[in-house]
Amino acid sequence: MNKINHSLRVIVFTLLTLATVGAVLPARAQDQKPLPYVSAKGEISMPTGFREKMIYIGSWSLQGQMHEVYTQPESLAAYRKTGAFPDGTVLIKEVRAGDSGLKTTGQVRWAKDEDLQCFVMVKDNYNRFPGNPLWQDGWGWALFKADAPMKQVATSYTADCQACHVPAAATDHVFTEGYPILRIHKP
Numbered sequence: 001m002n003k004i005n006h007s008l009r010v011i012v013f014t015l016l017t018l019a020t021v022g023a024v025l026p027a028r029a030q031d032q033k034p035l036p037y038v039s040a041k042g043e044i045s046m047p048t049g050f051r052e053k054m055i056y057i058g059s060w061s062l063q064g065q066m067h068e069v070y071t072q073p074e075s076l077a078a079y080r081k082t083g084a085f086p087d088g089t090v091l092i093k094e095v096r097a098g099d100s101g102l103k104t105t106g107q108v109r110w111a112k113d114e115d116l117q118c119f120v121m122v123k124d125n126y127n128r129f130p131g132n133p134l135w136q137d138g139w140g141w142a143l144f145k146a147d148a149p150m151k152q153v154a155t156s157y158t159a160d161c162q163a164c165h166v167p168a169a170a171t172d173h174v175f176t177e178g179y180p181i182l183r184i185h186k187p
């Protein structure tokens, strides 16, 4: 009888341990999918056609500039469910020249046709490219300027992006307050 009890306890303990390890282990290597717009070496290419394929999630208005931000529909849906950007999320901030003036509504600012640059972030939950200076803090970071819109020109996350994104560290380095549709979606 004692022997059976002991064996049972061992089995239950083993199962519990396996369940705990399974739940606690970070993202598993075998779950990794190739990231969109990312080469095997971690080079990020311009997400062409993003204005048609992705969803506009919000904008920022600066003196003389408008920033318009996009992500994939499935990343928006996942964020609304979990409150986190899933692996493979692409965020694009398109910077356009802006204008301002008096309209029939009052003093307003608006985006002009002129595209200045696009900032891109790609979510990586698996630290796929350790040592690559453009992959850190859970994201790949990239910049494309209007004079050569297909050419990625950022060289280092720490030099080119990090300091400015520190204030948003608590929200995965994204200024989520500017994107109400992450939270509110009525009707």
Ligand code: HEC
Pocket: 060, 067, 069, 091, 092, 093, 119, 120, 121, 141, 142, 143, 154, 160, 161, 162, 164, 165, 168, 173, 174, 175, 176, 178
């Ligand atoms: C001068 C400070 C500054 C620098 C440098 C900077 N960012 Fe940002 N970034 C911001 C701020 C502030 C916002 C949100 C408000 C805005 O656009 O004005 C933002 C927004 C973004 C967004 C939209 C999603 C979000 O986080 O809210 C992306 C994408 C982005 N930045 C990528 C980058 C990348 C990639 C780099 C480096 C190549 C970079 N940024 C460098 C300050 C900066």
